[in-house]
Amino acid sequence: MTDKKLAAKRIAIFVLFSFGLSWLPWLMCRLFGIFQSEAGFQLSTTFIMFTPAIGSLLTRLVTKEGMGNSLLRLNLKNNGKYYLLGIAVPFIYTAIETVLNVAVMGAKFEPNAVFELVGVSAVGYTASIFFNIAISLVMFPIFLGEELGWRGYLFPKLKTVINRPAAYIVGGIIWGVWHTPAIIDGLNFGKDYAGYPYVGVLLMCLFCIGTGIIFTWLTEKTNSVYPAAFAHAVNNNAAPLIPALAAGRDDESKVLQFFVLGTAAIFIVAAACIAESVTAQRRANT
Numbered sequence: 131m132t133d134k135k136l137a138a139k140r141i142a143i144f145v146l147f148s149f150g151l152s153w154l155p156w157l158m159c160r161l162f163g164i165f166q167s168e169a170g171f172q173l174s175t176t177f178i179m180f181t182p183a184i185g186s187l188l189t190r191l192v193t194k195e196g197m198g199n200s201l202l203r204l205n206l207k208n209n210g211k212y213y214l215l216g217i218a219v220p221f222i223y224t225a226i227e228t229v230l231n232v233a234v235m236g237a238k239f240e241p242n243a244v245f246e247l248v249g250v251s252a253v254g255y256t257a258s259i260f261f262n263i264a265i266s267l268v269m270f271p272i273f274l275g276e277e278l279g280w281r282g283y284l285f286p287k288l289k290t291v292i293n294r295p296a297a298y299i300v301g302g303i304i305w306g307v308w309h310t311p312a313i314i315d316g317l318n319f320g321k322d323y324a325g326y327p328y329v330g331v332l333l334m335c336l337f338c339i340g341t342g343i344i345f346t347w348l349t350e351k352t353n354s355v356y357p358a359a360f361a362h363a364v365n366n367n368a369a370p371l372i373p374a375l376a377a378g379r380d381d382e383s384k385v386l387q388f389f390v391l392g393t394a395a396i397f398i399v400a401a402a403c404i405a406e407s408v409t410a411q412r413r414a415n416t
């Protein structure tokens with residue numbers, strides 16, 4: 131079996147395990163009414179976030195691949211800046227998103243209004259951001275469950291089967307479609323929008339393509355999945371507080387529009403990551 135065929139086989143097995151293990155709790159909830167309590171929902175959600183890592187481990191076991199190239203080393207030497215970027219990058223693209231909110235959606239940059247809305251001062255709001263960063267770092271093992279699968283296993287395999295640009299797209303689509311149960315439940319965009327849930331799945335795929343490029347850049351720079359796991363955790367927990375400074379961001383009727391702008395901001399940063407990688411490669415070849 132050629133390297134490409136073997137990699138394609140492993141990708142198929144990995145996707146089967148990852149989707150099967152993550153969608154099964156959701157289907158059980160729908161068909162049999164389990165996991166309906168808040169505790170049960172949190173438990174099933176946490177388990178689902180580990181399924182890409184479990185899928186990669188099972189695939190390595192079934193295909194007798196072993197744990198080589200699992201990207202589990204910290205590789206801290208000379209890579210501290212990328213660990214810091216893992217924390218900072220989500221704030222960079224959410225800051226760009228805030229600018230786009232004001233410029234395109236007509237939102238107003240009114241920090242005081244936000245402070246009044248959430249009942250805290252500017253100092254309290256700033257403290258809440260740092261608090262959520264700390265929470266993100268504590269919770270990063272949960273997000274490591276995803277990154278071990280998507281960046282640690284799937285993308286390296288895709289690169290051996292198709293070219294890099296196609297791998298970004300295909301990997302992002304797989305990751306985005308994996309979120310389908312959550313989108314059907316309205317966890318990302320709600321349910322009251324035209325084209326539900328298909329438009330939501332499409333937007334999630336675009337979002338995952340963009341963030342996938344950034345997270346892959348962090349992973350390849352360090353040869354480790356940990357910076358990407360930090361970025362993933364901050365993206366989900368702390369960085370969303372920044373766009374809230376643009377008044378109107380919490381308008382539920384415009385969730386999709388704001389999400390599109392957020393994705394556009396992510397692609398701006400993703401383009402910068404690609405440009406840096408191309409420049410670094412050219413320098414290495416000269």
